[in-house]
Amino acid sequence: METITKRVIYLYGASGHGKVVAEIAENLGFETIIFLDDDASLDKIWDYPVLHEIPKSIPHLCLTLGNNYTRKKLAQKFSHETFGTLISPSSNISKRIKIGAGTVVMSGVSINADVQIGRHCILNTNASVDHDCELEDFVHVSPNASLAGNVSVGEGAHIGIGASIIQGVTIGKWAMIGAGAVILSDVPDFAVVVGNPGKIIKYQKNPETTIES
Template sequence: MTRAFVVGAGGFGREVLDVLRDQGIDIEGVVDDAPSEQNLRLLERQGVRYLGTVEHALREYAGSSVRYLLGIGSAAVRRVLDERFSEAGIVPMSVVHSSATMGFDVRIAPGAVVCAGVRITSNVELGRHVHLNLNVTVGHDTTIEDYVSVNPGAAISGAVTIREEALLGANAFILQGLEVGRRSVVGASAAAMRSVQPDTTVVGVPARILARRPS
């Protein structure tokens, strides 16, 4: 049986545990550098072991058959951890909840997490460590690059490209054929009617620029 641990004891990390249980994956435990007392109590209620820090996991599981998933919201942190675990020979797995639906030719890279109720149609690509939260919809011919987070209820129309490390807020909407740039943010309930430039935060309906990250 496949064994896996989750990095991150917070809310999404524990939601990843739900998907692992749904798929019958043997849960090794949870890794976190600084778990709160509340999160440790919640892990204990689930009967899930706290394994220690990332450094401990790198030593303990280097070159082993145990897989991992990143239950951490920050895309930049996911990228760094992906590199560190890869250097240690620790391989990520991808996991898809049984209630998610997928059309023809959906390609899912290692580390991706597809939560309950997600709907993906045809000819879609998900990059490394992509997070699709509850009830997300992804239209045909869409590419979602590495380390993207799509929060609950967001809707991505067909032929959309979401670049690396972007974040779509809860119930955000992306119109067909658009591109959301690298490290950009589409706010909760925003409706993107035009492409979003890299390092830009947009909010509202229609989405307008709220901030740009300095280059």
């Protein structure tokens, strides 16, 4: 687990999510925070500048966008840059976990022993991930969502706010679990699941193969 220790960080995404990550960076002692964003109408977030052109040299970069597939595309675009891991000081995490580069752990998050978390994931406010879970790259666990032990979450899956997943369940890649859903059995790739108990209501298109206009 690599934690950023430098004093300068660039945050790609001048949004509400970016603001939360910026405060984590402040709490970790960063003195210079610079936002990057394509929106030309933005020039500042608080006292921090928003740049619209990518500098030639970026010491450390964090992708502060909530959309999982957008983060993946940007991670591929900036694959030559250095990504670190931002972990809120007010989180509670085991020393026996592995976290990939670019992942952000928000305030109040609990992560227990032998959890493996991939690259560019979001563990959002007050989420709980119990022992021996495995989260692949670009997963987003929303605020107050709870994963019991031995849960596996595939690449790009989104666990909605307040959702609960019982032990041993597998969530497929790019699946979406609705807010407050209770998941009692495995969820296939690309499925959208809502309710208590969770039921599949539809399947999403594979973002890897969708042709963008």
